[in-house]
Amino acid sequence: MALIVGLPILLLVLSEVHLRLVRRDSSLAAPVNRLRLWLLPGAALLVLLTQVGHLSADNNGVRIVATVVGVLAVSIALGALNALLFGNAVRGSWRERLPGIFIDLARLVLVVAGAAFVASMVWGFDVGGLWATLGVGSIVIGLALQNAIGSVVSGLLLLFEQPFRLGDTLDVGGVSGRVVEMNWRSTHLDTGSGVQVIPNSSLAAASFTNDSRPTRAHDHTFSLTFGPADPPHEVVETVTTTAAALPSLRPGSVTKVRAAGGGVYDVTLPLATASEAGLASSTLRTRLWYAARRAGLTLDGVAADPRPVADVEAALRSVSTTLELTDEEIEALAPQCSLKTFGAGEHIVRPGRVPTAYGFVASGVVEVTAPAGPASANGSGGAVVVARLDRGQVVTAEALLRESGTLTATAVTLTEVLELPLAVVDQLVVAKHGVARRLSEVADMQRANTPQGQHT
Known part of the structure; x- marks a missing residue:
């Protein structure tokens, strides 16, 4: 009567519990489902065979059913224990950090113990000798593999501690x-x-x-070597200005440069993460190779070689139409002008600074950006692209009015910029009205393309 009445009621209750656990996405749903579908019917069958059928416990059929019930009970108990301890482990707790191998080993021990219990109680096996054999075998294997096992145990401890x-x-x-x-x-x-x-x-x-803890922010320090005769303030300014364009710097931070003597300077990069230290220092060294030569500094014992006048004349001829230059004027202006090389990613024009020369793109590609205003399309505090410049186009239009602007000009590829002294440009503007008109149009065009609310 207990089986006829109690089993259906218990199955209905477990079915309702299982549905609720599934809706809550609980890890206990699987053990409860196995209990409902397999263990309870198996236990009921065992009761029927022994209590109603009056079969002896030594009957092979009874032993097989009892074995299945015992195995199911061990499996469901392990599943429920695993769900209760590790199913909803809090991030950072010991349960979340515990390596899976520990759980697997504990599960293996419990399974072996459960199997031994079932074999002893149901089939009457003597498992004492088995435990002694396993103990001696474990000692022998541990001594033979102590070096390998030591490394594995060390790894498991590191995985558990998670430093x-x-x-x-x-x-x-x-x-x-x-x-x-x-x-x-x-x-x-x-x-x-x-x-x-x-x-x-x-x-x-x-x-x-x-280096990534306790915070992911990291200050990476390394040394650079300049010529002992290089002015320290120029070295510090060149390194600081070049490093300001690195994308991996922490927002609002400034690179620190300290003279250590003998031409050695200690550089500290405030990085967002320690993993970017190698790339950041490599990028800075690459860009400094160009910046040091533009500033006339000696980096790593190598001084800059002056550009041939013929290269400057060729660059002047590429903008001769804009500046209305004759061959005689090009030859006369070439010694006063210069060609500056910028590596990819270097800033050619920075916001808040008045350009000291008027520049044209001699080769390469330059991207001009402006801060994104409140009315920008993206609505963020980033930057919007104003223009992309190539050979012959003006890169420092605001220099004509001696104004500092909000525009940033960045070399997209290896770029050469032809720089004319402002005094030379002033003479050309006064002497040639067409030059004044064209240069004014360039400045007006960049103003028109600047986002609303920004002024150059």
């Missing part, structure tokens, strides 16, 4: 790199020149620095 995660930047014994892979045996660091594999036993036994 670093994927993407963090580590400094291990002078080797700095970004963590790209973690496993039981080793940790892989991307050093920029390759991937270095470090055994976890070495990491666990030695000290290392996690």
Whole structure:
């Protein structure tokens, strides 16, 4: 009567509980479903065979059913325990950090213990000898594989403690790199020149620095060498100005440059993340190669070579129509003008500064941007593209009026800019009305393309 009345009621209750757990997306739904579909009917069958059918416990059919019921009970108990402990683990808690191998090992031990219990209670096996054999075998295997097991255990402890995660930047014994892979045996660091594999036993036994903690912000310091005769204030200004265009700097931060003596300068880049240190320092060194030569400084013992006058004359001929220059005027102006080279990503014109020369694009591509105003399409505080300039176009139109503007001109590719002294441009504007009109049109066009509310 208990089975006839109680089993259907219990199944109905468990069905309702299972539906509620599914709606809540609970990890307990699967164990409850197995309890409802398999364990309860199996247990009911076992009761019918032994209590109603009066079959002996030594009957093979009864033993098989009891074995199935025992295995199902162990499986459902493990599933429920796993769901309760780790199903909704809070991020950062020990339950969330616990490596899966620990859970698998615990599950294996419980399964073996449950199987041994079922074999002993149902089939009458003597499992005492089995436990002794497993214990002795474990000791022998542990002694034979102690080095390999030590590395695996060290890896498991690191995974459990989690002193670093994927993407963090580590400094291990002078080797700095970004963590790209973690496993039981080793940790892989991307050093920029390759991937270095470090055994976890070495990491666990030695000290290392996690540059990505406690905060992801990172100050990267390295040294640059200029000529001892280079004026320190010019070096500091050149490095600071060049570094200001790096995209990986923290917003609102300023690069610090300190003279260490003997032409050595310590540079500190305030980066958003430590993983960008290698790329940021490499980009800065690349751009400084061009900036140092434009400023007449000696970087790494190499001084700038003056550009041949013939190159300047060729650049002047490319803008001779705009400036109405004759061949005689080009030859006369060439010694007064200069060709400046900018690497990709360097700022040619910066907002808030009055240009000291009038520039034309001699080669390459330049992108002119302005701060996005409140009425801009994107509605953000970024920048909008005003124009893209190529050979022969003016890159410093506001220089004609000696005004500082909000526009930023950036070299998209390796770019050469022909710079004319403002005094020379003033003479051309006074002497040739067509030049004045064309240069004024260029300035007006850039004003018209500037977002509303911004003035150049």
